Amino acid sequence: MYQQMIFVNLAVNDLGASKKFFTELGFTLNEQFSDDSTSSVVISDTIVLMIMNRERFGQFTKKPIADSSQMVETLLALSAESREQVDELVDKAIAAGGAPAGETQEQGDFMYGRAFFDPDGHHFEVVWMDPSVIES
Template identity: 65%
Template sequence: MYQQMIFVNLAVNDVDASKKFFTELGYTINPQFSTDDCACVVISDTIVAMMLSKQRYADFTKKEIADPTTTSEVLLCLSAESRAKVDELVDKALAAGGTGTEEAMDQGFMYGRSFDDLDGHTWEVMWMDPAAVQG
């Protein structure tokens, strides 16, 4: 069966700093699809984040590039396998220079936290009790 992938393209100020940030979170960089102006961050087998210099990003759009420190262009949400994994990933992001954005959201069956990366893109990390999803 074909597994559809998602490639999230984000404009960044410093490609090398983004590479360092996301590797500190435990992700890998695919060198085959990375250049001086683009980092291919492998999040999973089906999720890839392309960190593009603003100049490279502009090659793909005629629209003004949003400043994620002052506007919200997208909310990126990643699932986690447990509450502890939510905390682990967000804590790594904060230690690597990210910024906490909200208090933890805890509804018992669902738990999440979020952070802004070095460029201000907001990443949410969520865990949901599988039994609650099935029920």
């Protein structure tokens, strides 16, 4: 059965540093879709993060490329299986050179989230939601 995928494309200032950052979070690189200007970061079977140096990214758009250290370009949210997995991923991101992005978010016993900025300032949210609430 066909499984729809999402490919998120981000401009980065230092491709090598970004590759190191995302592999330290536990994600893998797909070298088949990587070169000296682009790297394919596999987040899951259906989510791939394409990180590109600014020149390569600029080949896909006629608009100016946002400076993600100064303005919000996009807000990316990843789900987690548990509260502990939220904490683990965000703590890894901070230890790998990212920065905290806001306060911990809790809504009762059914939702928990934390956020981080990657080294280029892209904003990532990591959220756990009680499966029984999602399914109802």
